[in-house]
Amino acid sequence: MKKLLLFIGMFLISSPAFAQKSSSSIPAKPKLVVGIVVDQMRYDFLFRFWDLYSDGGFKRLVNDGFLCQDARYNYFLTTTGPGHSTIYTGATPSIHGIVDNIWYDRLSKKEIYCASDSGTFTTGLEIQTQSMSPYLLRSSTMTDELKLASKQSRVIGIALKDRAAIMPAGHMADGAYWYDAKTGKWITSTWYKKSLPDWLSDYNRRDGTNQYLNQTWGLLLQRDRYKQCTGDSVIYEDPLSNETLPIFPHHLGKHDYSILPFTPFANTMTKDIAINAIKSEQLGKQNATDFLCISFSSTDLIGHKFGPNSLETEDCYLRLDRDLQDLFKFLDSYVGLNNVLIFLTADHGVAINPQFAEDNKLEGGLVQSDQWKDSINNYISNFYGRGSWVSDVTVQQVYLDYDFIAESKKSCEEIAVKVKEYLLNKKEVLCVTVPEYPILNDCSDYVEQLIMNGYQHGRSGDILFSVSPGWVDWTSMKGSSHGTIYSYDNHVPLIFYGWKVPHGSSAASVVISDIAPTVSNWLNIAFPSGCTGKPITDIRLK
Structure with a gap:
């Protein structure tokens, strides 16, 4: 009898149904999903700068997460609006309707912007003007479906670019916030809110953006450690608007709000705003899954300005890697990475500079x-x-x-x-x-x-x-762009990390529209209304 009682006691202690839940236990669903989009990050950038990355940023994702080695966009035009829309709808532009950043509207007989909405106005500026919304997005997003499935769940989108905050956050978000380059303030539109939350109003009131200005962008590391780039002063680059030559160091003045996005400091600002949002909105602290959509836009703007082979691009990715390290450390301490599902991908890649291609005897x-x-x-x-x-x-x-x-x-x-x-x-x-x-x-x-x-x-x-192949539809021979059907534009990183995600990798072909149904499947919510992607079955959750 004593042995029987001892056995029952041991069973009750060890059984998951009765055991005391430790802080390291993994919940059935993540408390927080963090979707990270690195604008214009080509797949090879993940390993091109590998030796100079920290252990806690990109390397942490690859070494501990699941890497999809052949994730691609299966459409043209590969640009920001369509890319972010496809990630979160699980559909191609043929269904979600965001066919480019701009397109020609036959009714108005003019080009229109993918996030424009004459029925909404800016929130967060002294003077209201016509603003932005997901009105033109014709499919629901996985963030919309999360809101439909759980009224308690909160969804927030954050990016420098309005379209990069809006399309991921979707139609029903609790907030989508972006950067106003004229004033240095973070704003939203009346589609989401008629007034900014206190934490963001406080940031704008104390001119929070100024801490990222009035400084110099110098190299993060010693110059001789940068091996994956051209020289500093080359003909392939376009200088910043306050400079005559595109060379280091790059100087920022106190009110250079429009220049800030062309530096890595704007990525750091985006990271800090995201952390502020998590803390102020208490994301991941309730009995429902919250969703934070972050897009780092400066990688794209720097790539357009200086080109993918520039010293500026390499330094930007090294600094972004440190920003990711800071973000992951915060998430680990605030929510616990066992409680957080993270995915990182890009909205498109980038071609090499056309003059650089010609100088290296490449077609283009x-x-x-x-x-x-x-x-x-x-x-x-x-x-x-x-x-x-x-x-x-x-x-x-x-x-x-x-x-x-x-x-x-x-x-x-x-x-x-x-x-x-x-x-x-x-x-x-x-x-x-x-x-x-x-x-x-x-x-x-x-x-x-x-x-x-x-x-x-x-x-x-x-x-x-x-x-x-190799031809770049762009404004000049300086910098570079994207938008084609080729691998340099459609092959991007895709890494899942945290929560129940195992370490591993797969070279199986995956399309970016598979992200939304994969995450939706793990959250046990409906797929977005226009979704054509399929759950990625190579990732077997723990």
């Missing part, structure tokens, strides 16, 4: 397709008379002028044929797709599928084309 060059409108109209005029045959040309897209074509008693197909002729006469154009007239398509099945995954009728152009 500069494309400025947004300046082709007049030349396309002139080309068509040689056949059908002068007129406005084309309404607009944006990056790799041509919009026909339906009204003028109808008035001229021509068909859109006839005009599309001529546009195609014009485009294919350019060596920088790989192929052309005309969704309304499939007979005119000359792209391979693979390329056409990527294009069509990024196409939505009514928002996308009538004629879409892919540039050839």
